Amino acid sequence: MPEPPLLAVRGLHVTPWDRGRAVPAVRGVSFEVNAREVLAVVGESGAGKSLTARAVLGIPPHGAHVTGSVRLRGRELVGGSYADVWGRRMAFIPQDALTVLSPVHTIGDQIAAAVRSVAKSSREEARARAVTALDRVGIADAARRARAYPHEFSGGMRQRAVIAMAMVNEPELVVADEPTTALDPEVEAQVLEVLTNAREVTGAALLLITHDLRVVAGHADRVLVMYAGRAVESGPVEPVFHTPRAPYTAGLLASLPPAEADAADRWLPSIDGAPPSPTELPHGCAFAPRCPLARQECEEAEPTLAAVAGQPGHLAACHRSVDLPVPATRLFARKATA
Template identity: 60%
Template structure:
């Protein structure tokens, strides 16, 4: 399709023969924000790393990931696709000034002088709102605050104007004010360079406020994929409903429920639908047959009983508070 920038088809990621991502397919369109959500262990970060050709040692993969038609992801990393990491302090070298690191990123993809690379590095720090960019370019990462470090890695990711940014939990460990600041800077820089954004997050408020589409993952597979407003406004997958039910805004005087049980380990998946042991709608077919993603209205849904998910869907998991509570 002409409007597809990044295409993922039947992606499988395994360790010692055990699949952690299982047959995942999706597209990313130019300039859109695709949020990838799900509980820990769903395969979100592994998927993000696969997009960059940065999987950990021991991982084996199959399927296809194409960026503008090319399968050579490693050659495009830093140029056409770039990472905004979760831990900015670990992503930055502690022994080199921040400006030098940004300049090195420039020279890794462009034949420019050290002076020109330095000028671009200072300009990038200035664009993300770091005051006294000339002076701060000479500072080391430990001399930056947490929020400033996160701005610096956004500057590094966008300095070569990539087509796709991959942000893996970019606001983890930041308070609400700094979270909003970082997300605003990320949005501004994405718009400035015209990039699409794959945003890995557990924060559904972030998805609601910043994403065009949402990909909900469970046990390494697609559970629901569609317009973010529609997926969060009226989910068709029980798992999505369970995530939403845990938000404080749905309490209404009742005890907030947690999803029953825990996600299965990759090597211990139940037969049939992996979510069936935790799902209030599960029937015999769910325990026997794993549902394939199917087109439902404006989205893809992998659920045998999507038509039975009520509206509002959070009622599937809400629990009335006991009178003594």
């Protein structure tokens, strides 16, 4: 019998309130994360990626209504308590380290506090574990740097410290929400390598929220593509990236600049238009107004996520999925970026 998933999300809806009306921001998203696996969730801003992550973590926006199911090792979390889950079984790496690091406590004391929040450790034991955690994420002279304050760390070092804090109790699942957005490319690569190494040591699975498809290609096992609050494609990274069956996924991939693009070449494919507001969703497929293959049925009914023939685990939500060319990126014309 196959091992059950570590995390199973089924029919997740997240509905915040804005100016007195309900906003369908996440609409029936389902996915799984297996033990030791990396699942990347991608999509444009407003796709619902971060709201999905916050609902999984049990920290949706104030007043938001969450329905559906989020199960960690079979235990239902929606509507339940996260008291013995946070830190011990599930941890969070935010986009901005300063949102979780206190400016008035040392880095080492904050990591030690995370240790003592889930285990009966003495202060000395907790501090020793904090130093070990910092050393694990590549902080040189960890014992000395543990006595430093957040403002004494660079942005990349702060992000490493937050990774150390998330991993120090060896959780089963780590949720990382755009963990390298504010970093330059060289530091981003270093932080991602640190995160990968820390995962290998602790055995944690990772739910990675990102907009960077290059990060997905280099670090994820599977990918979930979201648009307008729904999943439009999912599956192992290789088939999704090489033979996408949802035009939106093809558009995202087409928009990537070549790895060694000519600096004088200012022409890149792009997706026309912009994602719809959650309060003004079209009646049928939400991507139809931007899709080069849209026809009448796309405007009348929203497609469901269905299996792609011949590709195990690959799902796509598109009425025209069988009509996509190979490569599907040909669907999108080249546009001037200047």
